[in-house]
Structure formats: C-alpha cells, structure tokens
Amino acid sequence: MTAPENFQRFLPLVEQGLRRALANGPDELLRASRYVLGWEDASGRPSSGGGKRLRPLICLEVAAAIGVAPERALPGAVAVELIHNFSLVHDDIQDGDAIRHGRPTAWKVIGQPQAINLGNFLYARGIGQLTDCSLPGAPAALRLLVDAIERMVEGxxxxxxxxxxxxxxxxxxxxxxxxxxxxxxxxxxxxxSALAGADTRSVEAFRRWGELLGLAFQVRDDYLGTWGDPDATGKSASSDIVRRKRTLPVVYALAAGETDALSAYYAEKNDGRSSGLTPEAVAEILATRGAREHTDALARRLAADADDALYTVAELGHDTTTLRALAAFIVERDR
Incomplete structure (x- = not known):
C-alpha cells in the first residue's frame, strides 16, 4: 500500500529544502549526505534510494491543517529529516545493519569512523535549521526537537x-x-504546529498524535521485519532474528511460552550462532505462538488511538482529513 496520494503533495518542497540545507560545506561530507538521502549512489551518480520523508511531510501537513502556507514550517521539516537520517546512520553502525533502502548502509560504504562523522554532520545541520529560524515559534520548535533527540537516544x-x-x-x-x-x-x-503559530494546546495535541502514530509505525515495522517481503521493504526479513533483536513479536512470543528452543535462541550471544533454529524456523515459531496476529492487531489499535487523538485537534478547528488517512496507510503499508 502506498501513502495517500495527497500526502505526497509537499514532497518537492521538502526536497528543495533539504538540498538548500546541504548546498554548501565540506565536499566529502556533502557527498556522503547525498548518498544517505538517496540522491546519489556510492559512485556519485544520480539515484533515487531515499526514505519515505514521512516526518517532514507530517510537519508540513500539520502546518497546512492549521491553515498556513507549508513553507512556513519548512525549516522544521528539514530539521526533523536531517535528525532522522543522523539517527539512522548511527543506528546502522550500532546494529551492524548492512542494507537500508535496498542498498549498502553508509558505514559499509565509507567505514564506521567516517559514518559517525557523517551522522554528527547531519545532526549539526538539522539543529541549525531551527537555530537560524526567526519565526516566533522557532524557540518552542527547537525545544521540541532537542527533547525528542534525548528521548531517541534513550530509546x-x-x-x-x-x-x-x-x-x-x-x-x-x-x-x-x-x-x-x-x-x-x-x-x-x-x-x-509551533512554526505555524498554533497555541500551546494545539502544539501538544499534534505532538501527541504524532507520537502515537510513531508507535503504530514501529509496531508495523516490526511486523514487516519478520514477515515482510524483502523486495518491498528493501531490507532482510531475517537480520533482526539473526541479531536476537527483541522486536514486538519476539517479546510477545517469549512471554507466551515456556523455556524452550526459542528462549534458548534469544539467550545466546549475538554472534550469529544458532541453537539449531534457522531464522525461518524462528519466524514460524513466532507465528505459531500468535505473535503475528498480535503484532498486526496492536499496530491497528495504536493507529486508532492516534486517530482518536485528532479529535482534540478537530475541536480546535483544524482540518484533519489528510492526517487521518495516514493512520490507515501506517497499518496497511508493505514497506
């Protein structure tokens, strides 16, 4: 399932903002940034291997829902996308992931030390989008971003x-x-919403909606990480299992069963060795214990909770049509 057609309407604006944010600076860091954002391949040739741009598009859609031009919120949209990519670059190193969006991760291309530098560069450029912003809502927006980064690191x-x-x-x-x-x-x-000039109550209502949407998004991601089609998702469906990563299906299945081969598998060191279980066998055990159905149902429940959170937004007079369509996309997407 693809995102709602209307949701893509501000994508050219997001791309323009990102390119402006990375128009000048150290050549090697800019080249690596273009690779991470999907504009170029590892050889510097034009490509299209970037992510969904979900976060910046949400940022601009919220501004539109409030009734202001999306350009007003563009510094925030660019900031969250750069921060998101900073976290992905570092997460891929920490997790040892070799593939993202169907191609080698940054550290596989430029090495771990330089990928750490690249992540730090994207972080600095992201923060700079809001420190350089003169809109009245910029200080509140920056506080939201810094708080989110701290919570991301803790997570x-x-x-x-x-x-x-x-x-x-x-x-x-x-x-x-x-x-x-x-x-x-x-x-x-x-x-x-902050950059659009919304009041404190609206800002918090939108923030709460976005966080619930994020929970639904990650639970659906956990589902796809175990039972998704690698050709659609762009990443292996077994890497989380091989690394003994405690995704939602695993957490549920381990709580539902007694000590056995599955619990032994997840008790082993994360060194690629197996207690006789292949990743496919692990996925089958997870499904047998009801983890597949539970994960799908939880993603849908969280998306419904996010939808409920929009009632507060609607009560404040904001248009939630496109935002509501996102919940359905989140739980039905295949990538």
Missing amino acids: QWSDIAFETAAQVTEQEYLAMVAGKTGALLGAAAGIG
Missing part, C-alpha cells in the same frame, strides 16, 4: 540493552519505541 540505549536482557515486557518495549520512534514523529507534528 536506542534501551533497544540495544534489550538484546541481552533476561526478559523484556511489552510495556517496557512500547516505552522504548515511544522514545526511539514516537518522539521524533511527535516532534515533527508539534514543530509544524
């Missing part, structure tokens, strides 16, 4: 810690996701 810490934890509850897992994924999506929505 990533927990995510890594979960890989060797004896037990992880679903509540703990969702708290981690609220930081790692929900925080920046929430910030994107909140920043869009």
